[in-house]
Amino acid sequence: MSEFEFVTSSGEKIPVVITVRTGARNITLRPRAGDVRRIDATRPFISANSTVMKFVEQKRRWLERFFANAPKKEHLKSGDMFDFLDMRVRVIYDENLRGNKFVLNDDGTWTLFVGGDAGMLENRVRMFIKTELLKQIKDLIRQTPRDFWPKKICLRDTTSRWGSRSTTGTMSFSWRLAFAPFDVMRYVVMHELAHVKHMDHSPEFWALVRGLYGFGVERARRWLNQNGAGLHKFL
Numbered sequence: 240m241s242e243f244e245f246v247t248s249s250g251e252k253i254p255v256v257i258t259v260r261t262g263a264r265n266i267t268l269r270p271r272a273g274d275v276r277r278i279d280a281t282r283p284f285i286s287a288n289s290t291v292m293k294f295v296e297q298k299r300r301w302l303e304r305f306f307a308n309a310p311k312k313e314h315l316k317s318g319d320m321f322d323f324l325d326m327r328v329r330v331i332y333d334e335n336l337r338g339n340k341f342v343l344n345d346d347g348t349w350t351l352f353v354g355g356d357a358g359m360l361e362n363r364v365r366m367f368i369k370t371e372l373l374k375q376i377k378d379l380i381r382q383t384p385r386d387f388w389p390k391k392i393c394l395r396d397t398t399s400r401w402g403s404r405s406t407t408g409t410m411s412f413s414w415r416l417a418f419a420p421f422d423v424m425r426y427v428v429m430h431e432l433a434h435v436k437h438m439d440h441s442p443e444f445w446a447l448v449r450g451l452y453g454f455g456v457e458r459a460r461r462w463l464n465q466n467g468a469g470l471h472k473f474l
């Protein structure tokens with residue numbers, strides 16, 4: 240616990256570390272988002288800490304945006320759980336296992352047993368997720384008319400876009416959609432497929448998205464707008 244904190248609108252408490260700089264004229268703020276998230280502040284000798292905190296409050300919008308765009312990475316350890324396309328999955332490291340084992344439990348949750356080198360746990364989980372997600376995306380696309388099918392589908396780790404399509408016919412998706420609800424991932428896929436016919440976001444485009452996706456396009460979009468940044472916090 241730090242003496243001074245910045246509480247984001249989502250309730251995250253970020254410590255504010257205040258240093259006095261003799262000879263400084265202004266208060267400075269430097270938000271940090273690495274393994275440790277904090278705000279480094281410096282103030283002149285004559286200012287008070289309360290003035291610094293008032294200044295932090297004035298800069299709230301900027302700070303909120305900074306931390307939202309740099310979500311904290313959560314390291315995955317054996318025993319941890321994560322959401323994977325509507326499934327609650329617990330990761331268990333099993334040194335005697337060669338590959339992975341994905342098992343449905345009686346309570347409806349899943350267990351992903353991961354073997355191999357313990358230091359490679361996150362890598363293996365990431366590979367498993369990507370392979371599964373790609374399979375599911377391909378299954379979804381196969382259910383649409385053939386003239387929507389891309390030449391190639393690949394997964395990327397982009398922060399700016401959930402899906403995109405190249406002029407050569409390759410469709411790319413962010414692998415982090417795996418942490419979203421299934422229908423949100425499905426929405427992104429249908430959105431990109433609709434771009435095969437309409438390059439813009441015209442009413443005709445949205446009508447096609449609704450035709451491909453069905454009821455609930457707005458809800459999926461809203462979910463992504465509100466929770467999209469959080470999908471980057473894992474691995």
Ligand SMILES: [Zn+2]
Nearest residue numbers: 430434439440
């Ligand atoms: Zn679009």
